[in-house]
Amino acid sequence: MLTTLRLLFLLPICLFCQELEIRLSTRTPLKPVYLTGLHVPASEYDWRYFEELRAVFEFDLNTNGFSTVMPIQAGYEERLEWPDVKSDFNLTPWKKDHIPFVLAIQVLQNRLQLIAFDVENGTSKKYPDLSLTGRIEEDRRQLHRLADTLQKDLFGVQGIASLKILYTQRQKSGDDWISEIWVCDADGGNARRILSEKGYCLSPGFFPPAISKDEFYYISFQQGQSKIYRSALNKTEGEMMVSLRGSQVLPAMNRAGTQMAFITDVAGRPDLFIQNLDAKGKMSGKARQLYSAPRATQASPTFSPDGKRIAFVSDKDGPPRIYVLDVASPKETKRPAPRLLTKQNRENTSPAWSPDGKKLAYSAKVDGVRQIGIYDFETEEEIQITSGSENKENPSWAPDSLHLVYNTECEDICELYLIHLNQGEPVLISKGGADQKRFPCWESK
């Protein structure tokens, strides 16, 4: 009897399985890179300026998903002969220390010089000098472009450090809130407000490069109801892009720039609509109702890279989950049947289709906290890639389909984080403060 009771007591404990966090199997080890101290014999600029430039470069190398920068060591610095680093470079000690790459940087006559040594292959490359302007915003951008080029040379994959991130910044203004469109570099630097129109803006997105460089769309409440607008990084105001009655929210454009999906209540309920666009990104023809369901709320569409499918959020079956449906022919007006994608967790929202079409990033509630998950279309696995007590949402893919940017939300604090699927640990890129950074969107290539 006692034995039976003990067994019965233990049985449910064994059956109460906690959900395990599963990491992607694409993880590859990071290659160590020795980045020398920035050698500056003499310059008109302050040494702190050079410290910042080196830090920018180091950040890009540490977050590219391929390399990890080693700490500066006096013993390693002594191996290098400045200014003619290349001719005196000795591979042997670096090989002995298993350091595959050495990056020697120095500033000569206000020109930044980089020589990359591939120790394993015994080769080196001197990159074109960067002419430093003394303006940190411009010189940071130069370094980001250099980091991207270097990554392509060392690891065969173009970097994303030189791309921009759009986002919204929300702050108190008297008794009310305002939310404005901002842009920053991929490391969170050079952050600046774009639009001067006061009001409330949400969910910006870049136009695809096929249509326009530097243009973006966003939601604005300047007319009272939310409408879809367009503007550009060098403009201070926007113009209305979709003119339907009622409210329009959560726009997404396909990669070809020929269609925009969004949620609107023009028919009296928050349904998924699609609008054709012409070559200049202007409305072409009527908007078309794509999906509706009884007593359901639809949200957050995202296009597949080929533009043939849309993943979106619906609570038609209870808590919000992510479904996918085909973008039907314009002649098709029968309600389509979407396929449920995310089944593991509750409250799956904010889907974002990866540019390579193989994955979907989204926000899922796990043990009461919203985490970032990845749905793999090939294996149909749902994989959690973040942890911790802060809510996370609005993931956005970089063009390499390996980096994600998302925002956290913990009471009144919202920050932007960068994560590489191969590295795992997210990195804070926004600069703190009381303002809430949300709805990040990566520039496309």
Next chain:
Amino acid sequence: MVRFIRFLSAASLLLAAGCVRNSSETWEDMKTAGRYMGRGVDAIWGKDYESRMLTSDEEFIGPYDDEFVPLRDSDLHNAYAMSDSPLPQPKGIPGQKGIPPLSEFYMAPDTLAALFHAIHFDTDDHVVREKSEIQALIQLASYLKKNPNIYLVIEGHTDERASAGYNIALGMRRANFVRSFLVKHGVDLNRVYTVSRGKEHPLAQGHGPTDWKTNRRSEFKIYQK
């Protein structure tokens, strides 16, 4: 007897272990099931704020404008979709041709505050269920019918707990539910506008259940011509 008790204990524990993942997920599952049961029961009793069987195609399809290409909802014909029957947006665009811009709408004066007080919702829900609030909406509809010079904006709000994107859509659903209710009780649909604020403009700034309940609301602003 002892064997029977052992069998019952084992069966009960197995069932419990199989059904329960953790307490919050169990609670969410129960609420979801409860909502479906509630909808079914309400439909049986024909509560018209929730659903009823539609009597004709015309009533189902509604007075569509030609502003967009609609789905043909004939495959929804058998669904209890009263509260979801298409309801076009007002013909007049705010700020144009005599329609006041939404920026000029204001909170109702103190003399009318009781009539235009906020309406509240359950978590993840867009249907008004409190009898007192349903009654308040009926009274509001009656007042608006008698005062055709009043325009109304209904703002849909949510609490902070779901993502911002989903909440902006849920706020839209709530505002449109209230609009639909008022129109079905005789208010001119061309005088009622909706705006979703999602979780962007909370009334209560805290992060507990009481604050969440306060924030799950529809608010009204008016413009008297």
